[in-house]
Amino acid sequence: MIAEILATGEELRTGALVDTNSAYLARELEALGIDVSRHQCVGDDSATIATVLEEIGDRADLALVTGGLGPTEDDRTCEAAARAAGVPLEMKNDVLDGIRRYFAERRIPMPPSNEKQALIPMGADLLANPVGTAPGFAVMIGRCRCCFMPGVPFEMKRMFRDRVRPIIDAMTDSSLGVRLNRTLSVFGLTESATDERLKGLEQAFPGIRLGLRAVFPEIQIKLYGDGSDAETLAGKMQEATAWAAARLGDRVFSVTEESMAAALGRLLRQEQASLALAESCTGGLIANSVTDVPGSSDYFLFSAVTYSNDAKMNILGVSPDTLSRFGAVSTETAKEMAAGVRRITGATYGLSVSGIAGPSGGTPEKPVGTVCIGLAGPFGATARRLTLSFATREMNKAMFAMKAMDMLRRSLMAKKADERL
Amino acid sequence: MIAEILATGEELRTGALVDTNSAYLARELEALGIDVSRHQCVGDDSATIATVLEEIGDRADLALVTGGLGPTEDDRTCEAAARAAGVPLEMKNDVLDGIRRYFAERRIPMPPSNEKQALIPMGADLLANPVGTAPGFAVMIGRCRCCFMPGVPFEMKRMFRDRVRPIIDAMTDSSLGVRLNRTLSVFGLTESATDERLKGLEQAFPGIRLGLRAVFPEIQIKLYGDGSDAETLAGKMQEATAWAAARLGDRVFSVTEESMAAALGRLLRQEQASLALAESCTGGLIANSVTDVPGSSDYFLFSAVTYSNDAKMNILGVSPDTLSRFGAVSTETAKEMAAGVRRITGATYGLSVSGIAGPSGGTPEKPVGTVCIGLAGPFGATARRLTLSFATREMNKAMFAMKAMDMLRRSLMAKKADERL
Incomplete structure (x- = not known):
């Protein structure tokens, strides 16, 4: 028809x-x-x-x-x-x-x-x-x-x-087939790299069609399945989803269309852990994503959106010396922000972001797109510096926020895997 | 063509x-x-x-x-x-x-x-x-x-x-007619109330067509003008925009398609004032909107996303007595949150929101949609309680955030008007 x-x-x-x-x-x-x-x-x-x-x-x-x-x-x-x-x-x-x-x-x-x-x-x-x-x-x-x-x-x-x-x-003829679809949400791979890794899926699972969709900053992989029997098709879709998930590893953050914040929340809840944030350039976007998830008050305690250096020092206890020696956008500051917000709230994890979302504010050493992500937990504190530059301020904020949530998510996944050993 | x-x-x-x-x-x-x-x-x-x-x-x-x-x-x-x-x-x-x-x-x-x-x-x-x-x-x-x-x-x-x-x-042939459009952004009126107030516009300004569009939580009024001469049409569009703006008063927050946060930022900048936020149920959404505006670091200092009561007490200095007597969602708590964040940051204005975004958490006295907005400034502190309930948690958060920004915006507008007298 x-x-x-x-x-x-x-x-x-x-x-x-x-x-x-x-x-x-x-x-x-x-x-x-x-x-x-x-x-x-x-x-x-x-x-x-x-x-x-x-x-x-x-x-x-x-x-x-x-x-x-x-x-x-x-x-x-x-x-x-x-x-x-x-x-x-x-x-x-x-x-x-x-x-x-x-x-x-x-x-x-x-x-x-x-x-x-x-x-x-x-x-x-x-x-x-x-x-x-x-x-x-x-x-x-x-x-x-x-x-x-x-x-x-x-x-x-x-x-x-x-x-x-x-x-x-x-x-419609009642003998018309069944149709099912599944979505895998991926972060941290480009569209073409995702496509490369999934080459062969349609051949391995005849009747299942693959579609990729970039929903910045994530990639959604859609599997569309056609068949004549609902149960057989459901089984095949399950297998194809597992096949794709195995090839994409921990880049897949959800197979149920949940957001990154919801996937992270699920892991925090499983661990009975709590979260506090210290956001500079993301300006509250991570907290907003985390609190879009119903029930997030079970694990989310606080975010300090410390736009000014005064707020970083007075609220989070970042040392004036660190700020003047390394600058607000530095792994040193990010580490102290994460540790600071963890200390003042008693949260299991403190996650921090400091960066330059643009359009102005960049320098040759720290161009627009430079971001430092700090993570503090029972194990101590760590930080990474990345450069992730996109067309607009909103896109940079969105990418920084995803990257920070993903850093904690992958660390929780690794911890779970270790515990299983 | x-x-x-x-x-x-x-x-x-x-x-x-x-x-x-x-x-x-x-x-x-x-x-x-x-x-x-x-x-x-x-x-x-x-x-x-x-x-x-x-x-x-x-x-x-x-x-x-x-x-x-x-x-x-x-x-x-x-x-x-x-x-x-x-x-x-x-x-x-x-x-x-x-x-x-x-x-x-x-x-x-x-x-x-x-x-x-x-x-x-x-x-x-x-x-x-x-x-x-x-x-x-x-x-x-x-x-x-x-x-x-x-x-x-x-x-x-x-x-x-x-x-x-x-x-x-x-x-395109340069002899083609001219077409111009203008947008008025309105908050705080329903679509039909907006429509009522603008009755007569098309009659008063022939050649200008009116279009209304609800972009939750705001209403966008579009004026579409057709003419043969660019200058004449621009003048007529200007007059029609002023006609509409006069009928809508301070419900119009922009005639340049800027966001509520940008309109608020413009007023803060004019006043050389600074802003700090204390957000509970909006979870960082206000801070995120404010920091989506390039250059917002000139007036925005800090937002405390205090989801837990501990954070409200320890970070903002809300009194345990106020929280236990009136609850987290109360004008009393909202007032102390606004005053607290103003005090710890030294900002000109402290703006706070505490409410129930849903889907759960409501009670008969404080149903989902209840929100208390606090505002602290050089004049002292005040708070309002409202009930604004929409279909989803995200819609409630968006409405609460807009309402809070609008409360400060209108207060700054009123202050400007007073100064002109």
Whole structure:
């Protein structure tokens, strides 16, 4: 079955609004084992919409269309659908009654323009809208079953689930295969290095397709599996995931789409350890990521965002001598920051970052992108200096924060591995 | 001129990723006075991409294409472009040298798969990529000038600005009308309340169209102006912006698309004041927003992310009695946090947040969404309690952070207004 998606509306065409409906519908169709061959987006010009619908009618078996069913002048999808289907519009009295009831129940006078929403292409099947005034409808255009839904996301989602899903279920052969996907989240390898390491996966596991996606600063590896039996496919996906994980080692921080902060939190919780942070250039980003995880108060105690040198000395006890001899961005300072925040909070681990996120502040010896990461724990304190320079201040902050969390994560993983020996 | 946009990639086709590039490019073209007639999105199948490119080549004068220029197996846009243009692929040695240099500068060994990125359709014009390895290119397909850019948003934006804009400028007739837009950023009003206050704007300023867009937790008001003379239109836009700003009062925090943190930073800088933060439930989000602004080290000193009560007492000097009598989420604690962080840093202003971001942790008296914001300054300390509950923990954190920054911003605005009297 060939499926296509069409979104209509001036806000989408002009880019004032990002189209999230099409991605939602694509994911829903994917989960049903139906490939979407194309998404399109046009404005509210009736002739253009009709042309695109006719093209889709020649190519596809199923089309999901959103937008343009509202009461205003610029809602012209109904008219375009009727034109493409070669039928007139017809006033549906039961729809009109429904719209009147909708307003009466809410004690709002019905604007006359809403009457227009009861005009539907003749012969179309109505798709009721329990949460809005715009009804949807399904109509054949060419060889394609076209389902028209409102553009408001929550109305569209409700109509898709309650009214369009049954239409699709009736169209799909129940012998249609199963589809599963898995995600491995990787940090610390480039996209091409990741790809190199996974060469051979598709050959080793026929029916499983590999996709790589850079979601800065991480790489997401997607395994898409197709099969005829759910249990067999699940087993094969498991094997392929393990195969990929073995080739990527501790660069894989999650196989469940959790964030780096959540993966780190999971390890801290397992160890019944607590964490305190001392952030300079990351400016609270690590703390923010850590506290985005529900329940993080179980292990996260405190972050000192010490932007000024005074704060580094007065709050964390970094020695003025260290700051003046080595500078704020130095392994010496990072080590004292990590040890300091660990000392004042009594946390198991103190993690610190001091660096130059840019755009200014770099020097020849310490260019923008220079970062020192300190880690203090029961074993003592250590620090590393790295240079990681990207296009913007926000990207540098994000990379520094990930690198710091990853340094602690890998140290906890190594500790676990040692304990197993 | 007819322009179209095409995005390629399996993640977009399957809905795993929402396509934001196309909206960005549509807005850029709109601002240049060029209407986009259609956006499309297909996967990474080379034959499908070639078919769509041929269709576009028959219809459009300009096409902006993103995605599929990476080094991996599933990056097939180059091949499809060559097929649609009817030319072979050609290895460009200068591009290959550039890619080698990119890796050498970063001291990373170059994976052999990156060589593929130097294969470009014969006769195409190269579009250099200063921030990544994938070069772009421009080539004629049918009657259409097609510009191919990487899918990674920051690489695409940079290439569009530096390389594609000049191509478009050369194509556009200078007699084309002028188009301008302005953005007012609003916080603290609902979308419909904002809409109500702006009723009459389009009537008062013919040729200017109003668009509202909720970018949680703020509302962006867009004014789109069309005219024949640049100077006249700029004056009219200025007047309409002032008209709107007058009706929205101090709810408008920016007319230059800056963030709330940047607007607040601007006011602090004007006052030569400094800021320290004490964050509990926002977990460093305010500090992160503040430090996303380049140069923020001029006024931002420190944030204490005090997640635990111990940290509130030991670092900020909140009294154990206050914590046990009123709890961590109370105006009393918020006031002591703000005063405490101001005291230990010597900052002009101390701003604090303590609240319940959820999903758990709420009680009947203090449900999820309860937040107390404290502000300490030369005038003394004050605190407010609010209930602001949204769908997710991240949304609550974002709303609490905005509310806190806005509280200080409005207080600085009021101070400025007083000084003018």
